[in-house]
Amino acid sequence: AIDAARLLARLKELGATGRDEAGRLCRIAASDADRAGRNLLCGWLRQAGLRIEIDRIGNIYGIWEPDGVSGNPMVMGSHIDTVIDAGIYDGCYGVLSGLAVIEAMQQAGLRPSRPLTVVAFTNEEGVRYAPDMMGSLVAAGGLATDDALAIVGTDGTTLGAELHRIGYAGSREPGFLKPHAYVELHVEQGPILEAEGQPIGAVENLQGISWQKVTIGGMANHAGTTPMVMRRDAGVAAAQTLAFLDRLARDTQGAVATVGTIRFEPNAINVIPSSAIFTVDLRNPDEERLKGQEVALDTFLNGLRSEGFEVTTERLARFQPVTFAPEIVAAIEASAAERQLVCRRMTSGAGHDAQMIVRIAPAAMIFVPSKGGISHNPAEYTADADLIAGANVLLDVARKFSR
């Protein structure tokens, strides 16, 4: 079994590393805080005697390849980058549990018949550089490495330069390691497992994700002298778009919609905004419905164009819904049953690295409950017992697929 105390202690230690001045966890991809987290992780990988490999997109692999063992590895992992003001579980839990599984097998003197690998993928969150799940997307061949490295972030930097700066621009070609199977353990980040009192989720699919940046151009003018009928207020047009997307998501089965970022130009109290720039995150487990949400947004924006606004959209990410490997989902269920943990099959609302890796290898995910369904928030919490249970299910599945 997993060394529970060590797993929990490492989760806390990693969560305390690289906080900002305000004490917030902002381990944004390729930032100084990310470097601090990576350094800590690499120390633990080394302690476990793993071979560390870093690829050109900064993915970190810790490889356990006992003498005489070869072949495609059984891979576990997730990411250690975070959103702004994050919780400590999202991503880190999957990486540290993967390491804990390898250590448990070493400790028990178990000899796998293929290598085991734990991976921390770069920039899963996509907060600074879009798209999200970038490291795993590149590793799966869905985005050329050099194109990804050249992506410009919200702060004008490029991922390539920042990876170089923090010392994690590795030399291995992404994709150098072909998984035999990939299993990702993660907190649910949603309310379902808690609400239904089930400790384990066997994730059989993951919803589609559509990210766009929308820019609405209106006309700056004086807030006091410009009659309402003569305005082309980009801020009001943006507000109407937000309200529309919210209503649309409420009216569309399975849909969610979020505008997480916004900016007005020139952003002065007595100047009608000349432009409004915001991001749109649309999701749906059903590809046709997701397309429907995108079309409805386009139609709404066309309406604004016909009112005289200049509207442009930029695609930041687009991933279709995926279905995970049934044999791994079944193995998760079997492990949970053996350990007398209630388990349900479910859909993932969040994007995950497994969603990319399933393009090149059988992959699936294990979920554990998130208190109140809260994530991307410092109040994110999963009970210790649930964390340990999930890690032990990962151990069972990893043993099975490394035999």
Added chain:
Amino acid sequence: AIDAARLLARLKELGATGRDEAGRLCRIAASDADRAGRNLLCGWLRQAGLRIEIDRIGNIYGIWEPDGVSGNPMVMGSHIDTVIDAGIYDGCYGVLSGLAVIEAMQQAGLRPSRPLTVVAFTNEEGVRYAPDMMGSLVAAGGLATDDALAIVGTDGTTLGAELHRIGYAGSREPGFLKPHAYVELHVEQGPILEAEGQPIGAVENLQGISWQKVTIGGMANHAGTTPMVMRRDAGVAAAQTLAFLDRLARDTQGAVATVGTIRFEPNAINVIPSSAIFTVDLRNPDEERLKGQEVALDTFLNGLRSEGFEVTTERLARFQPVTFAPEIVAAIEASAAERQLVCRRMTSGAGHDAQMIVRIAPAAMIFVPSKGGISHNPAEYTADADLIAGANVLLDVARKFSR
């Protein structure tokens, strides 16, 4: 008559001074760009032989007090601070025309029976430090000097420290100079004079202004996993408030409403906003209707509170509508008539320093047309002929009230 060529050349030169890296005119109060503009202005005041006085709030006075002439001065002026990405006329036109009037009288050997003064008030725009019209408000005794100097700006600085830094924290007590009368020449910044083909506006009143900062607190959560019905999305609540204010202003006689600035926290693409902070600018020439707009906003915000949002408001500025001095308005009309310039009485949609000075002295304003009604925008434009006509009307009125 006014030296037209010099006035136009100075307007251009001042408008070219202190541009930002992007070439935008951002002569924000007490910034480096403001210092550059002030230095240029003071040079011209000195050239005209005026005595320069600077008060503790940074208002600059250029005083023409020929030997043996005393008493309360006839004052002309406006401001030279600007919004972000501004036009070159707003404010500067009134200050430079006041100087041109004094120079024209000096040139013509006219001897006034009371001093003439041109003033440039500090921070009329209120973009960095609220409230707007701050220098004239302090000079009129409506705000204590030390309180004004302690006001914290959008960038965390205080006006007092910044005035000191740019070398324009003067020693005179604001209000040291009591105007006999105050006349402010300004571009209309609205569409009326151009639409009606009238070159001169005699401004008889000015609408009320209500500025607030609104903070809506919701709950950060994951954009992908959080069902629509479980969200408390501060961004959507803000968007609904913007859309509501826009509709309300369209439905309320005389009303305008503007949300010029907005910010989401944590401002990440896949995080539901935990808070939205925005400014509200409400105006109406009718005090009761303006109060009605404020009450409607409060009611709307209470609705958000009852949905579980935390909502706080902060008062940034509140000015009631004012009526200008009828004898000055009549003098403006008389001058226009003599010069065969069509003139209309009108209301000002913008706030102006005259609105503050009318508390302590008879005051009124002269407007000239703004092309397309555009202001607070680099496309702000008034034809040279209109600029000259307005300055000559100012000359007539200043002569009359300095006799």
